[in-house]
Every structure is written in C-alpha cells, then in structure tokens.
Amino acid sequence: MVTETQQRLDETHAAAAPVIEVRELVKVYKGGTRAVDGVSFTVAEGEFFGFLGPNGAGKTTTIRILATLLRPTSGSAKVSGIDVLAHPGEVRREVGFAMQTVAVDPLATGRENLELIGRLRRVPASELQGRIDELLVLMKLTESQKKVVGTYSGGMKRRLDLATALLHRPKVLFLDEPTEGLDPQSRNALWEELESVNRSGTTMFLTTHYMEEADRLCKRIAIVDEGKIVVEGTPAELKRTVGNDVVELQLEADSPNELERQRSGIGRMLEGFEPVAEIKSSPAGVQLYVSDAAAAIPELVRRLDGDGIRIGALTMHQPSLDDVFMRYTGKTIREEQANVHFTGWY
Amino acid sequence: MIGVAYETFLLGRRAFLRWARVPGNWISTLFFPLIQLVLFSQLFKDIIQLPGFKESSYLAYLAPGQIVFAVFLGVSWVGINLLMDYHNGYLDKLRVTPINRISILFGEMVPLFVTCAMMAAVILVTSLALGASLVTGIPGALGILALSGLFGIAWAGTSFVPALITKNEQAAGSLSLLFFPLAFMSTAFVPVERMPGWLQVVNNWNPISYVIEAQRALMSTGFDAGLIGKALLAMAILFIVTQAATIWAFRRLTA
Numbered sequence: 001m002v003t004e005t006q007q008r009l010d011e012t013h014a015a016a017a018p019v020i021e022v023r024e025l026v027k028v029y030k031g032g033t034r035a036v037d038g039v040s041f042t043v044a045e046g047e048f049f050g051f052l053g054p055n056g057a058g059k060t061t062t063i064r065i066l067a068t069l070l071r072p073t074s075g076s077a078k079v080s081g082i083d084v085l086a087h088p089g090e091v092r093r094e095v096g097f098a099m100q101t102v103a104v105d106p107l108a109t110g111r112e113n114l115e116l117i118g119r120l121r122r123v124p125a126s127e128l129q130g131r132i133d134e135l136l137v138l139m140k141l142t143e144s145q146k147k148v149v150g151t152y153s154g155g156m157k158r159r160l161d162l163a164t165a166l167l168h169r170p171k172v173l174f175l176d177e178p179t180e181g182l183d184p185q186s187r188n189a190l191w192e193e194l195e196s197v198n199r200s201g202t203t204m205f206l207t208t209h210y211m212e213e214a215d216r217l218c219k220r221i222a223i224v225d226e227g228k229i230v231v232e233g234t235p236a237e238l239k240r241t242v243g244n245d246v247v248e249l250q251l252e253a254d255s256p257n258e259l260e261r262q263r264s265g266i267g268r269m270l271e272g273f274e275p276v277a278e279i280k281s282s283p284a285g286v287q288l289y290v291s292d293a294a295a296a297i298p299e300l301v302r303r304l305d306g307d308g309i310r311i312g313a314l315t316m317h318q319p320s321l322d323d324v325f326m327r328y329t330g331k332t333i334r335e336e337q338a339n340v341h342f343t344g345w346y
Numbered sequence: 347m348i349g350v351a352y353e354t355f356l357l358g359r360r361a362f363l364r365w366a367r368v369p370g371n372w373i374s375t376l377f378f379p380l381i382q383l384v385l386f387s388q389l390f391k392d393i394i395q396l397p398g399f400k401e402s403s404y405l406a407y408l409a410p411g412q413i414v415f416a417v418f419l420g421v422s423w424v425g426i427n428l429l430m431d432y433h434n435g436y437l438d439k440l441r442v443t444p445i446n447r448i449s450i451l452f453g454e455m456v457p458l459f460v461t462c463a464m465m466a467a468v469i470l471v472t473s474l475a476l477g478a479s480l481v482t483g484i485p486g487a488l489g490i491l492a493l494s495g496l497f498g499i500a501w502a503g504t505s506f507v508p509a510l511i512t513k514n515e516q517a518a519g520s521l522s523l524l525f526f527p528l529a530f531m532s533t534a535f536v537p538v539e540r541m542p543g544w545l546q547v548v549n550n551w552n553p554i555s556y557v558i559e560a561q562r563a564l565m566s567t568g569f570d571a572g573l574i575g576k577a578l579l580a581m582a583i584l585f586i587v588t589q590a591a592t593i594w595a596f597r598r599l600t601a
Contacts, residue, residue, distance in 0.1 A: 067442055092444040103435035107364045119356050120443045148367075164439070 018042040019172055019203045020049075020066065025075035027061050035061040036072070037227030043205060043220075048198050050218035051207040052321060054331075058227040059207035060100060063176050066205070067097040080171050096165035100176040102157045106150035110141055110160050113149060114167060121168040128167075135163040138193060155186030159193070166197065173197065175206040179213060191216055211321035223325055230328045235321060242319035242327050244277050245293035247300070251285040252310040259285075265307050273303060280326065287326065290316075350452065353445045357453025361427065365461050372420070372461070376468055379416040383408060383473060386535070398539035401566050402479070409473035410490070410561035411534025414554060416469050417462045417494045418529050421502040422522045425509030428454055429518060432599065441600060451596045454506075455499055462498025463491040479566065486564040493577060497557045500581045503588020510595035533558050556580035 020043035027036040036058040043049040051059045064070040066077055068088035077084045080094040104113050114132045123131060136142045139159035144152065149160065158178070165173060178194065179187040194217060198204050208214050214221050215235045222232040231238060249266070253259035263281050270276050270288075275296035278289040290296050293316045304311065326332055365371050387405035394404045401407040428451075431437040440450050470480075470490060480486055508521035531545060532554040538546055549555050560577035563570040 069438055069441055089444050092442055095442070097439075097442045099435050099438060101435035103439040105360065105364070105436065107367050108360065112363075116356060116360055117439070117443065120353060120440070120445050122444075 019045045019047075019080055020205060021078040022062075022066070023076045025062065025065065025077060026073045027058070027065060027070065028073045034227050036065070038075070039224070039227070039229055040075075041222055041229060041232065043203060045203055046198075046201055048204045048217055048219045049206070050214045050221040051205075051224050052209070052211065052214040052218075052221050052325070053207075053224035054209055057224045059209075059224060060176055062224075063097075063174050063205065063207055067095060067174050068092055069097075093168075094170060095172045095174060096168070096170035097174040098158075098162050098165045098176065098178055100180060102154075102161045104149050104152075104157055104160050104164070107148060109146050109148055110136070110152070110156075111145040113160060114164055117164045118167045123168055131167060135166055138196070139163045140189075153186075155182055155189070158182060158186070158190060162190075162193070166202075170202065172203045172205060175204065177208055178206065179208075179210065187213075211325070215321050221321070223321075223328060225325075225329045225331070231324070238321065238324045239319045242289065242323045244289040244291045244319070245316055246319055246323050247288040247290050247293050247297070247314065247316045248282060249285045249288065249304075249311050250313040250315075252312040262309050265309055266304060269303050269307065269309070270300070273300065276300070280330070282326070283332065285312075287323075350446050350449050353449035354452040354456055357440075357449060358457040361454050362457040362460060364427070365457070372465055372468075375420045376416055376465060378419060379412040379469055380472060382415070383412045383469065384476070387476065393536075396540060398537040400537075401562075403477070405473065405476055406478045406566055407537075407562070408535070409469070409478045410565055411532070411558050412473070413466045413469045413490065413494060413561060414497060414532075414558050415529055415534055416465045417498045418501060418554065420462055420465050421458060421498050422505055422525070423519065424454065424458065424502050425505035425507070425518055425522075426515050428506065428596075429509045429513065429515055432513065437600065447600050448593070448596075450600070451506075451593065455502060458498040458502050459495035463495040466491050466494035480564075481566060481568055482564050486569070489569075489574070490561050490564050493557055493561055493574075493581075496578075496581050496585075497554075500553075500585040500588060503585075503592045506592040507588070507595050510592070510599050513599070528552060528554055533562075553580040553584045 020041075022042070023040050025036050025039045026034070028034050039058070039062060041049075051057075051062065053059055061070065065072050066079055066084060068084050068091050071085065079091050082090050082094065084091050105116070108116070111132060114135065115128065118128045118132065133142075136145050139162060141156060141159060141163070144156060149157065152160065162175075162178070175194070179190055182190065191213070194204065194206075198217075204217075206214075206217065218235065220232070220234050221238070222229045223238070224230065231241070233241075251259055251262045253262055263286055266286055267279055270279065275291050275293070276288050277291060280287045280289075288300075290300070297314075297316065301311075301314070322332060383405075387403070387408050391404055393399070394401065394407065399407055428437070431440075437450065441447065470487060474480060482489070504525050505518070505522050509515075509518035512518055512521070531548055532552050533549065534554070538549050538555075541549060556573075556577045557580065560570070560573040563573045
C-alpha cells in the first residue's frame with residue numbers, strides 16, 4: 001500500500017516536473033579544479049532563470065553539462081524531464097544553446113548559416129524558409145541576410161548566433177554570457193529580443209557576470225561563487241536581504257596598514273550609532289548598510305570627523321545585486337573578473 | 347545510415363563552399379606543382395635519354411607525378427579546418443544539434459574527393475596544353491581524376507590525425523611537413539630503375555608511387571588493370587590505417 005501511494009505521489013510530481021532539475025552536480029577537471037561543487041536547483045517551465053557570478057565561478061561548466069557538451073563528475077541533471085547523461089541525443093532535440101564564443105560560419109551568408117543548422121536539426125523543409133524569415137525579422141537581420149557573415153558587426157553575429165539556436169523552437173534556451181563584448185546599445189537591443197523569446201514560452205537559463213543584465217532579465221537568480229550556489233531568489237527578494245541603503249566610503253590611505261587602521265577607527269566611532277546596521281570592508285574603504293541613509297548621512301559624517309579618518313569620496317545607493325553578492329561572498333563581482341580561463345572540454 | 351548520409355551531404359557542401367570561396371586555397375596549392383611541371387620539364391628535358399624512361403618526353407613522365415603532388419599538397423592542411431571549428435566554437439554548435447557526430451568528420455572528408463579531382467584536372471589540362479599526351483582519352487582522364495580524388499581522401503588522415511591530437515594549428519602544420527619526403531621519394535621525378543637500391547626498397551612501400559604509376563599508364567600506355575588494381579589496393583590499405591587513426595582521434599576530441 002505504501003509503495004502504491006508513493007508511486008502515485010511520484011507520478012503527480014512528474015506531471016508538474018520542472019523543466020531543468022539539477023541535483024548535487026559536481027565537476028572536477030583533470031588537475032583537480034572543482035569547477036562545480038555540489039550545485040542543486042530547479043527551473044520551472046517558462047521561467048527566466050539566471051546564474052550570476054564572477055568568471056571562474058562554474059557558470060559555463062554548469063551550462064555546458066546541461067547542454068550535453070560536458071560530462072559531470074557526479075550528480076544528476078534533467079532537462080525537460082530527460083536525463084542529460086542517459087539520453088543526451090533527446091536533450092539536444094529540446095534545447096538551444098547560444099555559447100559565450102559566437103559560433104557562426106564566417107564564409108557563409110547569414111541565411112546559409114541558418115539553413116544549415118535548420119536542416120541538420122531536421123526542421124521540416126515546408127517550414128524552414130518561413131521560420132528563417134521570422135527569425136531574421138526578430139533579430140533585425142533581414143537586410144544583411146545575403147551578406148557573408150565575416151562582414152557582420154559583433155552585435156549582428158551575436159543575433160545570428162541566437163537565431164540559429166532558436167530555429168527548432170527549443171523548449172529551453174541556454175545562454176552563456178549572451179551580451180559579452182557588446183556595446184551598451186546592442187546589449188539593450190539584445191535584452192529586448194531575449195525578453196520576447198521568453199514571452200513566447202521558451203524557458204530561459206542564462207549565465208552572466210553583469211548584475212544589470214541579471215536584474216533586468218531574470219525572474220529568479222542564483223548567485224554563484226567558487227562552484228557553489230551562495231543564495232537564490234528573485235532579484236527583489238535578494239536585494240531586500242541587504243535591506244538598507246548602501247553607503248560606500250572610499251578612504252585615503254598611503255598603506256594597507258593605514259587603511260586598516262582607519263577601518264577599525266570607523267568601526268569604533270560608529271559604535272552605537274543606530275542607523276548603521278552593518279559595516280563591511282570594501283577594496284578601497286568600507287561599506288555601510290544604513291537605514292534611511294539620506295537622513296543619517298549628516299550625523300554620520302560628523303561622527304567620523306577626526307582620528308585621522310580621511311574620506312576621499314562618499315557615495316550612497318539603493319542595494320544592487322552587486323551588494324547582494326558582496327554581502328554573501330565578501331567580494332565584488334568586478335574584482336573577481338581577472339581570472340578568465342577556459343579549460344576546454346576535459 | 348540515411349541520417350549520416352544526409353548530414354554528411356549538408357556539412358560536406360559547407361566544407362566545399364568554404365574551400366571554393368577562398369581562391370587562395372587552391373591557387374597556393376596549385377602553384378608549386380605547376381611550377382615544377384613547367385620548370386622541371388624544361389630544366390631536365392634531356393634526362394629522358396637515360397635508360398629506365400619509357401615515355402616520349404620528360405613532360406609526359408613528370409605530369410602524373412605532379413597531379414598526385416597537387417593532391418598531396420591540397421590535403422596537407424585540411425585537418426586545420428576542423429581545428430578552427432574546434433577553437434571558434436562551431437564544433438560545439440554542431441555537437442549540440444542531434445546529429446551523428448561522425449557526420450562532422452565525414453563532412454570534411456567526402457568533399458575532398460571533389461576538390462582533389464578539381465585540382466588534379468587543372469594540372470592534367472595544363473600538361474596536355476604543354477604537349478603531354480593522354481592515350482586513353484576522356485575515360486582515362488576521368489580515371490585519373492577519380493584516382494586523385496580517392497588518394498586525397500586516403501591521404502587526408504595524415505593531416506587530420508596531427509591536427510586532432512595536438513589541437514594546435516602550428517604543430518599540425520609542421521607535423522604534416524614530415525610526410526613531404528615521401529612525395530620526393532616516390533616515382534614522381536625518376537623511375538624506380540634510376541633509384542639507389544635502398545630507395546627502391548622504400549619505394550615498394552610508398553603508396554604515392556602506386557597512384558602515380560597507375561595514372562602514368564593511363565596517360566602514356568593505356569588501361570593497365572594490374573597497375574590500377576595495385577593503386578586501389580595501396581589506397582585501400584592507406585585509407586584503412588589513416589581513417590582508423592582519424593576516427594579514433596576525432597572521437598577522442600569530441601567525446
């Protein structure tokens with residue numbers, strides 16, 4: 001009896017199964033780098049989900065495992081209910097993948113690029129040309145479709161690459177740093193296109209190290225660092241966990257010791273000053289989490305007058321995802337970017 | 347099977363257009379054998395009087411060797427195309443589509459038959475224009491082109507294997523240079539009778555010579571089933587060895 005009930009429960013679960021289901025995923029590369037270190041998450045149908053984190057956090061490795069390009073060391077992953085290890089071929093039918101490196105054939109025209117991938121994906125011949133026209137319009141490439149792709153700008157290549165990933169109307173679209181290397185204008189345009197793809201029902205899984213991108217596009221994000229998910233939620237929820245306004249003090253100091261002395265001085269001087277909820281050190285000074293900062297700043301500055309505290313600049317802002325990242329990892333995303341390293345397929 | 351054939355056709359057409367759209371590819375390949383054909387046939391004109399040559403002129407002797415030489419050069423860098431797709435992400439793009447992965451390799455191999463036959467045709471036509479004869483006529487010419495195309499596919503493994511194993515364009519390029527002496531040690535320039543003893547032994551195992559001899563017969567003496575059979579056998583053995591190594595290296599790269 002118990003097993004029967006259990007079985008029925010499992011079936012109900014299966015019916016409402018998430019589109020992406022990742023459990024305890026681990027990837028250790030040859031040489032011992034733990035690129036992904038026990039990651040679990042689920043993404044519901046139609047959702048726009050994002051991995052936000054610095055380069056080297058394990059984002060690309062995770063997305064490559066989900067797209068069947070890389071085998072995990074342990075753990076499991078299902079896409080559209082299909083196990084990526086057991087049935088990679090079936091997963092490939094369901095997904096589209098726009099990679100970090102734009103992969104288009106520079107010696108073929110835009111349209112030829114689309115026709116080749118469309119035929120390899122067995123889009124029926126009766127639909128293919130119409131589908132290509134549709135995508136060319138969506139990606140604003142109709143006029144340049146007969147030009148050789150080698151002559152395209154970076155933004156156009158990105159959009160063409162995205163179109164090749166959408167030809168077969170995938171259930172899930174994987175996007176690895178989709179706007180990397182684009183100017184702000186092209187980035188904004190691409191965001192709009194991604195939103196319209198999502199509106200048409202495609203589940204989106206995106207990785208990025210741009211907070212604005214995650215904030216703007218993703219309904220839910222996971223912040224990742226060093227192969228682990230640090231925290232997960234909607235951007236608004238995550239920002240609420242920071243709660244207060246963020247006041248950033250940049251300090252003028254000639255040596256690290258001097259900087260450290262000023263930091264602890266600030267800690268002492270603000271002790272018992274109620275609006276300040278938390279003090280964290282930041283690369284060039286300190287970050288204060290302050291309630292109603294606008295009202296508290298005059299008194300705050302007065303308190304910090306003296307004891308050799310030299311404030312070079314004071315900025316305040318509403319909490320951003322970068323503050324969320326800072327709060328949970330003690331680092332900023334930007335300073336983590338130095339270490340870009342593609343480890344290949346192994 | 348039908349799936350692989352269709353995918354090979356689609357990817358092969360892409361590889362062919364990629365080749366055809368960069369004229370530098372075939373101009374630079376044909377330059378060297380054409381120069382050798384024109385220059386050596388004049389420079390060493392009198393060598394034909396030595397015993398061992400059965401042809402009417404050194405040009406007639408030299409032409410088949412240069413046809414095979416052009417194919418040899420033409421496929422010496424083809425593995426690098428796959429490597430470029432690997433580095434720029436296009437190979438990954440194909441790996442995410444639900445195709446049979448071996449189609450990606452076949453798509454690079456199969457068009458070599460066409461491109462090699464086309465390059466062979468240029469050398470053949472040039473040598474006829476310079477005065478070489480073709481005793482077997484149009485059927486013989488087609489035979490020469492077919493042998494050239496097959497040789498291209500069979501020899502291409504010497505370029506694919508170093509490229510796929512090293513994953514480095516420069517290393518792959520210089521490793522395929524190691525095969526160059528084999529072309530000079532063949533009967534492209536002098537008949538086996540004029541070779542020192544040790545080279546005659548090497549020559550017995552040189553597949554390039556067998557292809558050249560079959561083509562030379564088609565140009566100057568007629569259809570020689572024995573020579574054509576030997577050429578096909580030599581290419582079949584070469585094909586099996588190089589393809590096995592290439593498929594192994596390709597699987598290793600795209601696992």
